[in-house]
Amino acid sequence: MPKPPLNNRAQVRRTMGTTEVSILVFFAVVIVALIVISVLFSVEGESELAFHPMDQFMIKPLFGEYGDPVYWYTVTNLTFWMALAVLCVVLMFVLGTRGRAIVPGRSQSVAELTYGFVFKMVEDVTGKEAVKFFPYIFTLFLFILFANFVALIPTSASPTSQITVTAFLALAVFLTVTVVGFVKNGMKFLGLFWVSSAPLALRPILAIIELISYFVRPVSHSIRLAGNIMAGHAVIKVFAGFAAITAIAPVSVLAITAIFGLEVLVAFIQAYVFTILTCVYLKDALHPSH
Amino acid sequence: MAIDTIDLELAGSCVDDGGSAIGMPQLCDAWFANQIFWLIVALVAIFLILTRIALPRVSAVLAERSGTISNDLAAAEDLKRQATEAEAAYEKALTDARAEAQRISGEARAAIKADLDAAIAVADEKIGAKAAESEKQITEIRAGAAASVAQVARDVASEIVTALGGKADAATVNAAVDARVKGN
Amino acid sequence: MELEAASALGQFAGAGLAAIGSGLAAIGVGNVAGNFLAGALRNPSAANAQTATLFIGIAFAEALGIFAFLVSLLLMFAV
Numbered sequence: 001m002p003k004p005p006l007n008n009r010a011q012v013r014r015t016m017g018t019t020e021v022s023i024l025v026f027f028a029v030v031i032v033a034l035i036v037i038s039v040l041f042s043v044e045g046e047s048e049l050a051f052h053p054m055d056q057f058m059i060k061p062l063f064g065e066y067g068d069p070v071y072w073y074t075v076t077n078l079t080f081w082m083a084l085a086v087l088c089v090v091l092m093f094v095l096g097t098r099g100r101a102i103v104p105g106r107s108q109s110v111a112e113l114t115y116g117f118v119f120k121m122v123e124d125v126t127g128k129e130a131v132k133f134f135p136y137i138f139t140l141f142l143f144i145l146f147a148n149f150v151a152l153i154p155t156s157a158s159p160t161s162q163i164t165v166t167a168f169l170a171l172a173v174f175l176t177v178t179v180v181g182f183v184k185n186g187m188k189f190l191g192l193f194w195v196s197s198a199p200l201a202l203r204p205i206l207a208i209i210e211l212i213s214y215f216v217r218p219v220s221h222s223i224r225l226a227g228n229i230m231a232g233h234a235v236i237k238v239f240a241g242f243a244a245i246t247a248i249a250p251v252s253v254l255a256i257t258a259i260f261g262l263e264v265l266v267a268f269i270q271a272y273v274f275t276i277l278t279c280v281y282l283k284d285a286l287h288p289s290h
Numbered sequence: 291m292a293i294d295t296i297d298l299e300l301a302g303s304c305v306d307d308g309g310s311a312i313g314m315p316q317l318c319d320a321w322f323a324n325q326i327f328w329l330i331v332a333l334v335a336i337f338l339i340l341t342r343i344a345l346p347r348v349s350a351v352l353a354e355r356s357g358t359i360s361n362d363l364a365a366a367e368d369l370k371r372q373a374t375e376a377e378a379a380y381e382k383a384l385t386d387a388r389a390e391a392q393r394i395s396g397e398a399r400a401a402i403k404a405d406l407d408a409a410i411a412v413a414d415e416k417i418g419a420k421a422a423e424s425e426k427q428i429t430e431i432r433a434g435a436a437a438s439v440a441q442v443a444r445d446v447a448s449e450i451v452t453a454l455g456g457k458a459d460a461a462t463v464n465a466a467v468d469a470r471v472k473g474n
Numbered sequence: 475m476e477l478e479a480a481s482a483l484g485q486f487a488g489a490g491l492a493a494i495g496s497g498l499a500a501i502g503v504g505n506v507a508g509n510f511l512a513g514a515l516r517n518p519s520a521a522n523a524q525t526a527t528l529f530i531g532i533a534f535a536e537a538l539g540i541f542a543f544l545v546s547l548l549l550m551f552a553v
Contacts, residue, residue, distance in 0.1 A: 024412070039302075052310050052311070054311050054313075054315055055310050055311050055315070056316055057311070057314070057315040057316055058304070058305070058311050058315040059315065059318075059321040059324060059325065070320065070321055070324050071323075071324065072323035072327045073324075074324055074328065076324055078324070078325060079328045080329060080330040082328055082329065082331075085332065085336075086332050086335045086336055086339075089336050089339060089340070089344075090339060093339065093340065093343070093344035093347075093348070094339065094343050094344060097344065097347050097348055097351065100347060100350070100351050102351070102354060102355050102358055104312070104351070108351075110513065111348060112343070112348055112352065115345075115348045115349075115352075116352075121526065125526055127496065135337065135340055135341050135345060136337070138340060138342055138345070139333060139336045139337045140333075142336055142340070143332060143333060143336050146335070159325075159329065159332075161316070162316050162325050163316040163317070164316065164321070164322050164325040164326060164329075165325055165326075165329050168325075168326050168329055168330075169329075169475075220537035220540060220541070223537075223540050223541070223544050224331050224533065224536060224537055224540050226316070226534055227540045227543050227544060227547075228540075230316070231543065263468070269529070272529060273529055273532070273533045276526055276529055276530060276533075277530065280530060313551040313552050314548075314551035314552055317551070318553055464518060
């Protein structure tokens, strides 16, 4: 019975659209090319696996010799990518809104949507009287968002993967929240730790737990962002390390592609989460009663 | 790593002689000051750009747009109100016109009816007069005819008598005829 | 040296064990998201207003996993 398989195959071919076929062909070509390239370049020998997933987070001077000392004012690779993030903000919010059109164009409406997104978040989560903190929160959001996104460019150094950077951001939020809380509410701000809805016997224990969780906030706030970005980049680097083995290289490239897609998502979500947590903490400072 | 001419003293304690990081590069305290300095610069730059240029501009545009939209909505509301008014006016005019038409046609009908009644009355009168006259004439004619019948009978009788060869005595004939007419 | 080898072994084994914690946090995050989805499908009109709460919940669930991840990293690189 030689006929049924043939028929089947014809049927399969018919049910697959031209798009799927071209995608398959594209991937086949890419994989073959990768194998060829990796075979050609592995002639140099030294196919031992060398993982340095953390090297991408090193600070290097942008100008001058590699290995030059890094002083506090030295222009480093981190400076460059931060500047790129600032440039993105300028492009989006200064050049994009240049027209001040009543009926916005494409770039202007992106800027307005971002503005509206964060503004609504601040208003919904924190309340109307927190609108005066909006520029501060918006600055944090835009810096983290664009730093995350420019860090997705290959060979970049990502500012938000540096625990120092995120710790500074989180500590700034923590200090702002604490200062605002005490200035606005005075000693009543300590009511945040005194859960008046709980039974009296439990309140001291709850107060200790609340106090600990209050001081852990900047830690989790900063480590969450840095950890997510660092983990994603390190995983990509590890998969890239596997690409040194010819047989695994195609799988490794596909895995990098998949992780990259995930990282695009994470880049936005972490900026969003950092901002919304800032709003939540600020709400505690403005309305400390439980 | 290809670079092997690194001055380890200058590069800091976080780089090994292969140029790779020792431990986590993020935890290298030699780089903290640099990172924080440039972070502050970047944040201040973004903050200034936003508060000086971007946010006033965007919020102005948004306010202007919402103003325009509410103006347009108010104008649309106004136009809608005007349209409703115009429709009401039109409706009222239509009702008035209909009532007017009703009235006019009623009046015309009444006038026509009055004319018609008058004409009918005149006609009735005329017909009555004519009928009375005719009645009189008929009565006269009938009376005339009755008188004539006697005369004719007398004449015919005398003629017949004459024709039969007799001599018609007028008085006798008349008496006979009268007797005959009366007695039948 | 014997002690050094044992120390390295303990370091890496500890790092691996700590990394399990971030996997456990994934269960928590999945729990939050799944319950949100179940609720959102029951009452889709209320779902939009609760997206922020969803992300806050995910962030808190993730925080503890991040601590495990941090411990793992510290064991790997900083000890």
